[in-house]
Amino acid sequence: MADLFDKIVKNMGPIGEHAKESHGYFTFPKLEGEINTHMVFRGKAMLNWSLNNYLGLANHPEVRKADADAAMQYGLALPMGARMMSGNSDNHEALENELSQFVKKEATFLLNFGYQGVISAIDALVDRRDAIVYDAESHACIIDGVRLHQGKRFVFTHNDMASLDKQLQRATKLVAETGGAILVITEGVFGMRGDLGALDEIVKMKEKYQFRLFVDDAHGFGTMGKTGAGTGEHFGVQDQIDVYFSTFAKSMAGIGAFVSSKKEIITYLQYNMRSQIFAKSLPMPLVVGMRKRLELIRTTPELKENLWKIVYALQAGLKENGLEIGPTQSPVTPVYLSGSIPEATYMVHDLRENYGIFCSMVTYPVIPKGMIILRLIPTAVHTIEDVAITLAAFKTVAVKLKAGEYLHDKIVAGVSASL
Numbered sequence: 001m002a003d004l005f006d007k008i009v010k011n012m013g014p015i016g017e018h019a020k021e022s023h024g025y026f027t028f029p030k031l032e033g034e035i036n037t038h039m040v041f042r043g044k045a046m047l048n049w050s051l052n053n054y055l056g057l058a059n060h061p062e063v064r065k066a067d068a069d070a071a072m073q074y075g076l077a078l079p080m081g082a083r084m085m086s087g088n089s090d091n092h093e094a095l096e097n098e099l100s101q102f103v104k105k106e107a108t109f110l111l112n113f114g115y116q117g118v119i120s121a122i123d124a125l126v127d128r129r130d131a132i133v134y135d136a137e138s139h140a141c142i143i144d145g146v147r148l149h150q151g152k153r154f155v156f157t158h159n160d161m162a163s164l165d166k167q168l169q170r171a172t173k174l175v176a177e178t179g180g181a182i183l184v185i186t187e188g189v190f191g192m193r194g195d196l197g198a199l200d201e202i203v204k205m206k207e208k209y210q211f212r213l214f215v216d217d218a219h220g221f222g223t224m225g226k227t228g229a230g231t232g233e234h235f236g237v238q239d240q241i242d243v244y245f246s247t248f249a250k251s252m253a254g255i256g257a258f259v260s261s262k263k264e265i266i267t268y269l270q271y272n273m274r275s276q277i278f279a280k281s282l283p284m285p286l287v288v289g290m291r292k293r294l295e296l297i298r299t300t301p302e303l304k305e306n307l308w309k310i311v312y313a314l315q316a317g318l319k320e321n322g323l324e325i326g327p328t329q330s331p332v333t334p335v336y337l338s339g340s341i342p343e344a345t346y347m348v349h350d351l352r353e354n355y356g357i358f359c360s361m362v363t364y365p366v367i368p369k370g371m372i373i374l375r376l377i378p379t380a381v382h383t384i385e386d387v388a389i390t391l392a393a394f395k396t397v398a399v400k401l402k403a404g405e406y407l408h409d410k411i412v413a414g415v416s417a418s419l
């Protein structure tokens, strides 16, 4: 009989198997000093394109002050219980009302984390008679929520309306037998490629099929739409999104999340979401801090304008330099390259050590073998000069990669020792 721990240490998992070489550099890197677009990594100055801080609110002086004042006033302990029992406050309810107004929904429920929130919302919304139809490239939290579902699930090819149509047909047939209903789940902005969920086309399917639509807009909230209210606003279909979700971890540069919908649906979620009933509610300083961030998003459109100025310059520049960025329509900026995992690691090492550029790298098993994605997250606090430095560096490393300069045997001695 196998011992569980023996089995685990023999197989550390697809990412964990590289931990020995990657830990502290490619994985779990320790960013030092003030974390911002310019910061320090292992003693070296870096230009950072890997922070979830689209609107630059993390270091905004008003945000820092609001966070600090709230921590001073309330401490980190408050509230001391789940929302339903002893964790409610005027501030929690005020933030919910402000979010509802901003995303144009009747009501909102705060969630202590986005990941658990999505899982738990999906779990609460459907029962075993219902069917879930979801996009194949959905974020892990959607996949995990779907995994909890005891009824049938149907996956449609990413953003492919013919595939969605087919799966809706199958789901409709099934629920006619079970007496259940259908929940379609997709994202506003897909965080890896940056392409948008085809919300305009998906809502058109409502003319043909009966279903409710759940949209995870983690990357769209604050960045997309005229007012920053998200991808639904961008497409003009916000009213057709039945359950709207976003995290505070991206544009809001915080922690926590929220779900918005019709009043009675939010009441149902308040009383049925296990991640909220059986867990402590969002700490008071975070709630107060999020109110300040939302106020700034509402009243300072320049934040989003600056973000998009950087996005356009970066994405146009990468394309002009012959780099492939795929179908992104959002600030998420992936650079697609061909190469092996060792080549990707040497290239990222070169970017960090010799060009002072810090970005994330995505390789197999997250994407197919032989592909490398370097993912850049522009923010409102990057500058055009930052973009110019980055374009020059990317142009050079892409040429080196093509010339095979990151192949093992061509690497100058000592590189791996410094990882």
Ligand SMILES: Cc1ncc(COP(=O)(O)O)c(C=O)c1O
Binding pocket: 113, 114, 115, 116, 118, 139, 141, 187, 191, 216, 217, 218, 219, 247, 248, 249, 255, 256, 257
């Ligand atoms: C699409 C999407 N949904 C949900 C989450 C999870 O949110 P949180 O970080 O608040 O748990 C993320 C990542 O943060 C995400 O990218």
